[in-house]
Amino acid sequence: MDREQALRDLSAADExxxxxxxxxxxxxxxxxxxxxASLAGVFAIGMSPDPWWTVPASALIAAFxxxxxxxxxxxxxxxxFAAWHTGSMAAWGVLYAAALGIGMAVFxxxxxxxxxxxxxxxxxxxAAGAAALRxxxxxx
Amino acid sequence: MTRHPRARLDDVIHAPxxxxxxxxxxxxxxxxxxxxxxxxxxxxxxxxxxxxxxxxAGYVKVRKSSVGRRPRTxxxxxxxxxxxxxxHVAALRDIAEGRAVPASGGx
Numbered sequence: 001m002d003r004e005q006a007l008r009d010l011s012a013a014d015e016x017x018x019x020x021x022x023x024x025x026x027x028x029x030x031x032x033x034x035x036x037a038s039l040a041g042v043f044a045i046g047m048s049p050d051p052w053w054t055v056p057a058s059a060l061i062a063a064f065x066x067x068x069x070x071x072x073x074x075x076x077x078x079x080x081f082a083a084w085h086t087g088s089m090a091a092w093g094v095l096y097a098a099a100l101g102i103g104m105a106v107f108x109x110x111x112x113x114x115x116x117x118x119x120x121x122x123x124x125x126x127a128a129g130a131a132a133l134r135x136x137x138x139x140x
Numbered sequence: 141m142t143r144h145p146r147a148r149l150d151d152v153i154h155a156p157x158x159x160x161x162x163x164x165x166x167x168x169x170x171x172x173x174x175x176x177x178x179x180x181x182x183x184x185x186x187x188x189x190x191x192x193x194x195x196x197a198g199y200v201k202v203r204k205s206s207v208g209r210r211p212r213t214x215x216x217x218x219x220x221x222x223x224x225x226x227x228h229v230a231a232l233r234d235i236a237e238g239r240a241v242p243a244s245g246g247x
Contacts, residue, residue, distance in 0.1 A: 001146045001149060001235060002235075003235060003236055003238060006232045006233075006235035006236040007236045009159060009232050010229070010232050010233065010236060012159075012160065012163070013159070013160075013163035013166075013229065016160055016163045016164050016167075016179060016180070017163055017164070017166065017167040019164075019179055020164050020165075020167040020168050020171065020179065021167050021168075023175065024167075024168060069207075072207050073207055075171060075172035075174065075175035076168050076170075076171045076172070076175060077168060077169040077170045077171070077214075078168060078169060079167065079168060079169050080169070081169045082169060
């Protein structure tokens with residue numbers, strides 16, 4: 001092993017690592033999709049009269065199932081994926097429960113609650129997506 | 141006497157194909173067998189053989205799964221494999237930078 005061979009190996013490793021990291025950026029798209037579904041779904045649930053809120057609620061579940069299938073088909077799980085995904089889903093669950101629990105009891109049909117509440121539920125996904133993009137741009 | 145950094149190169153990782161496999165897995169939590177095969181540009185059988193060597197060394201773990209009816213195999217570095225790769229890359233960097241080269245000038 002000489003200096004030139006070491007440089008060649010390091011360069012090859014960097015090139016391969018870059019390809020793998022780029023393939024892991026699908027998770028940012030997943031997060032953008034989840035954020036969009038949550039924004040539209042929570043807002044529509046809150047603004048729909050009983051029993052019609054079940055339609056956007058079902059659509060939200062269907063969107064999340066579609067995203068899960070999309071995620072399961074990806075060939076690479078990026079480094080940090082488990083922490084980002086667990087953290088974002090847990091935070092989203094708390095925000096979603098708070099938005100619906102408080103909104104349906106106190107602010108039914110009030111846009112001044114449902115718009116910011118729906119926007120708040122997107123934050124965990126946006127944070128996880130940003131973390132995935134940052135990680136894809138820096139070396140392992 | 142100063143040791144040349146080549147003494148810190150990992151014998152298991154040092155082989156070119158295994159080095160490429162480990163470099164690919166080091167940037168992921170886990171990766172699909174076929175993706176690694178295409179990235180490293182080897183055949184299924186060559187990848188299986190090298191993965192088996194890495195698995196025996198405790199550097200790679202293999203997980204079998206399925207999406208629908210399609211069976212899939214995922215590869216991931218173990219903590220031990222990640223540490224070994226980091227040490228190997230650190231040794232390569234030292235060689236590339238000419239650190240700790242003996243007075244004879246190396247190989």
